[in-house]
Amino acid sequence: MVKFILICLLPFKGIIRTMGVDFDQLRSILRIKLTMDNRRSLSLSQKKKESGNQLLLQAFVYAVVGMLMGISLSSIKSPLVSYTVFFAFIMIMIAMLMISEFTNVLIDTRDNHILMPRPVNSRTIVMAKILHIAFYITHMSLSLSIFYIINTIINHGIFATLLLLILIVLASLFTLFLTNIFYLGLMNVVSGQKLKDIIVYFQIAMAILFMGAYQLLPRMMDFINIAEIKMNIHWWSYLIPPVWLSGTMDGFINGIYDWSHLLFLILGILVPILSLFFVIKVLAPRFNIALAQLDVAGSKKQKVSSNGKEKHKIMVFFSRLCAQTKEEATAFKMIWLMSGRERKYKQTVYPAFGYILIFGLLILFNSKKSFNLETLVASKKYLFLIYLPLFVTFNLTQQLAFSDQPKSSWFYRSLPLSNPGQILLGAFKSVIVKYFLPTIIVISGVCLSIWGINLLDDIIFGSLSIILITSLIFSWQNPQLPFSTERNTQDTGGNFVKGILLMLSGAVLGGIHYGLSFVPYSVLIAIPIAIILVFLNFRKLRKVAWNKIN
Amino acid sequence: MSEKSLTAISIKNLENSYTNGNIPNKVLKGINLEIQPGQIIGYIGPNGAGKSTTVKILCGLLSDFDGDINILGYDLRTQSLEIKKRIGYIPENAALYDTLTPREYLQFVGELHAMDAEDINLKIEKLLDLFEMKAHADERLNSFSKGMRQKILIISGLIHNPDIIFMDEPLSGLDANSVIIIKEILTQLAREGKTIFYSSHIMDVVEKISDRIILIDDGRIIADGSFEDLNAKAHSGSLENIFTELTGTSGHSEKAEEIINVFEN
Structure with a gap:
């Protein structure tokens, strides 16, 4: 393809030359640029491919x-x-x-560095x-x-x-x-x-x-x-x-x-x-x-945001509330800050929020008949809405291990840390609090306004199940420390499995919840059970030792 | 040719400043230099003294400067293309097009210098072999280590057989064997009449290979001469000591003690 484009340029050789452009250099630059384009994958695709x-x-x-x-x-x-x-x-x-x-x-x-020291005139560069x-x-x-x-x-x-x-x-x-x-x-x-x-x-x-x-x-x-x-x-x-x-x-x-x-x-x-x-x-x-x-541009003055301190207050508040050990709290705060700044992480995780919106709209309005609030209230569609954030929590935790600069994770191993599970747990809690909590609050706002206040126990149970299933999957896989590995070049199989897991856990949770909704007070009983299970799994996650980490 | 062989590089009243926000920040405050061909110039100075800036200006990377620069008889402002044909620039850890292979990248550089295609290929083969990079010739540069990238940068700076070679910390990341080879290459190139402008922090290397050492501090030249000249002035025995003495930072051991105190308390 690159060759073909360069051949297309040949008829214009004369015109280009009269403009003061060195045609051979122009062709070299274009060939290099296009070759590089040809190897650069779309930013939309999550994997780096050597193609x-x-x-x-x-x-x-x-x-x-x-x-x-x-x-x-x-x-x-x-x-x-x-x-x-x-x-x-x-x-x-x-x-x-x-x-x-x-x-x-x-x-x-x-x-600037590669072309400027070479004998290429500026017209050639501009033309290229x-x-x-x-x-x-x-x-x-x-x-x-x-x-x-x-x-x-x-x-x-x-x-x-x-x-x-x-x-x-x-x-x-x-x-x-x-x-x-x-x-x-x-x-x-x-x-x-x-x-x-x-x-x-x-x-x-x-x-x-x-x-x-x-x-x-x-x-x-x-x-x-x-x-x-x-x-x-x-x-x-x-x-x-x-x-x-x-x-x-x-x-x-x-x-x-x-x-x-x-x-x-x-x-x-x-x-x-x-x-x-x-x-x-x-x-x-x-x-x-x-x-x-x-x-x-590094020398340009950085604006120090005035509300920076405020933001940190929230972070510190939650880290005290959720983390039990000092290491956990440190990991909690570090991941809180880094997840908002690591570009690749944002790029892969944030779209999930958009998907929630799209699917949420689909669920609410997906009927051939015109939109009708009464039929909606009578239905149990809220179950779909409650479990939608699974998209987000899966993405949040699955992408956590990946970074563009995996080498900068050297410090984990140089630290005198008894079990890295504390970091994993801190990181897990951090993304759950920072991203899942606001999401479920928005969704429950929508649900409560449609179905009424008696949906509250369902929402709480749903959130707990989501946390439980996500943390189970997070700890079942070979856990990796946050931002410590490079995205695999060929991981399509893994992604497929993850997709299946996501669907399956969504279906299972939704199914259980649907079943419970027929038995009065069952959800209220299920909530403490879910809390205990989450707590037990957290304790297991905290104890993950170095030999489990790859 | 005769007028060109008089001076390789002539710098008169070179000044340069960049603006940080609205505050102009002067990096170079009047550099004057005459450099003869066939010399190895060691260009040293503390961090932020203006070394890299000088090299970048001489290579045409920064065009915004005051003063007159003449390289190989050409004026840098008006005839920069002629100059660029005859110089090689080897920066430290500089950018490369990462998705290319060394072979593709070097071929690209050769083409920009209007070299003959066969000539380029021949030289790439030989140079990659001599730098022990042949096994990696068709791998992409983004998988390379620091030292391997530096080797590619060195080859790309020398492949067109330039008359003047500008180097900005060129040995960074290279192993001891490669350092010895590069030092030897530089000495032999200088013997052939090529000029080498070498900026570095590694005082031992500068001391050993340079015919002439230029020490700058705060945008000004504060010492200029062979190692023997400088040593005669400062009586310090090694370039490291001369450097410390002339750039006016003393009391290193007190400072070290203070630093240790911070750790321990």
Whole structure:
């Protein structure tokens, strides 16, 4: 694939040379960059893979997402509506992907050290960067829209498709402009490390978005009768970028050439091109300056947050409440702080909260009939809601062992620690209190407001069962100290087993709870039993010795 | 050629500052140097004295400086490309493109220097073999140890046969055998007429290989000359002692005692 792209460059050799660019160097840089891209796996995938074909794989993933979108759109009759949604989708996806996947490529401070001492002129470097970005955007937009392009060929013929291709390019350019502004704004406000932290949140949002699109879109299509949706053009329609492009498409397909469609055409072509000029002339130079400063950004003053002390108060309070030994309390506090800062941990665990939201909505509204509070109250759907946090607790505890810098865990073994179980238990309690407790409080808020206060015992029993099953699985596996191992390169089997375990324990717990709900007062009796079991398992976990740790 | 062989590097009134927030922080406060070809220059100084900054400016990594720099007869500001063709830069633990293999990375560097493809391959083979890295030639760099990465950095700095070699703590992480080899390489390269600008904290190495030692402190040159010259001035016997004396930090043993006191109480 890399070779093919480089060959595509050959016809432009003459033009590129006249711009003062060294063509051979340009090709070398691009080849290296693309080779590296090809080995860099999507940030959405949790495993580090030593693969050499990531670009094709990514294209495939994007195409599938685009297809899901395209299928749900294909029933819409009005081209204006369907293309508006399509362009909005393309633009949002490109912006999000630029931020979540391309940031590391775009903000690569290694370039400063590797390319600067070499005899490469700045025009060649800039050209390489532009072509690299251009390739990346083309790669994304084409794979995302491939389904819709085919759809357009079938429905509207070849000329409409050509127009669509042009409009996709324009949409990409305009998105590039928007992301550029976003980056510049961000880089002016925060330092390099902080920037990476913020980008992690975009990656998390991206993961949730993918999941949400996959789960919700097809159902939503059932829910609303979208085939007949029509859109009227108001004055503010001219302010929405996707409408410019879809308006142009609409005008072409239906053969309408009135004033409003002409205006859309002009806006759709002019604004992206103007924004491109703005990027090249104004934004790109500033961007490079900001980029060069990222290297020394460590010297930027860190803002000390004023509520830092307050946050620590909560942490110290809970560590005193939950931990029984000094070591446990230390581990509790350390994990409390680190779990909020370790990027990879956030990136893999935080999406689970989004999944809860998505599945929660699915459970509440998943009926072909219209939403009805009375039937909901009569049902026992609250059981699903109560056990949803299993997603979170499983992720929290399973991901705890992994870190990007596993080597920094050397200190565990250099400490005079009698049994590392104390650290495991402290870590376990820490993530449970920090993440599970707020989650279940929110969920119980929802449940109590729907089903009433007499659900309280069910919620307490449910939370205890979740803690019990998670801690059992946590201690049954070969436990590993927090943030001490590298993510396995090939662990698909393990993940599968974990998925099965998750489903199974959810079903078992839900089943038991469902059974208990028929026997009066049984839940109230089950609560103390659960407490004792949790307590016993904690005691076992605390005693885990060094020889059990691998 | 004749005018070029006069001076390899000429630095006049070099000043550099970076702004930390709104406070300008001056790193270099007027460095003046004339360096002849065929010399090994040991460039030493305490942490934060401006050593790395000087090297980075000379290699074209930092373009924001005041003063005039002339390298091999070319002006650094206007003819940096010509200079970069003729210099090699070996930094300490610097960034590499981690997902590449040494072979790919070195090939890339060679191509940037417009070397002939066959020539590149030949040299990569030989150099990787000589540095005992041949077994790892097709592994990705992210699995390499510190010393292995440093070897790749050294090869990438020398592969295009530069006239001047800038080194910033180049021996970091290397084992004793490799250190001896590198020292020998540097001595022989200097004999061939190449200039070596060597910045380091390891005083023993600097003392042994340098023809001329430049000591900077707080952005200024405070001593300049051969080891014998410096020794004659300071009468201290070793470069380590001279360094301590000239950079004005004394009372090390008292400080050590204080530190121990903190631990014990």
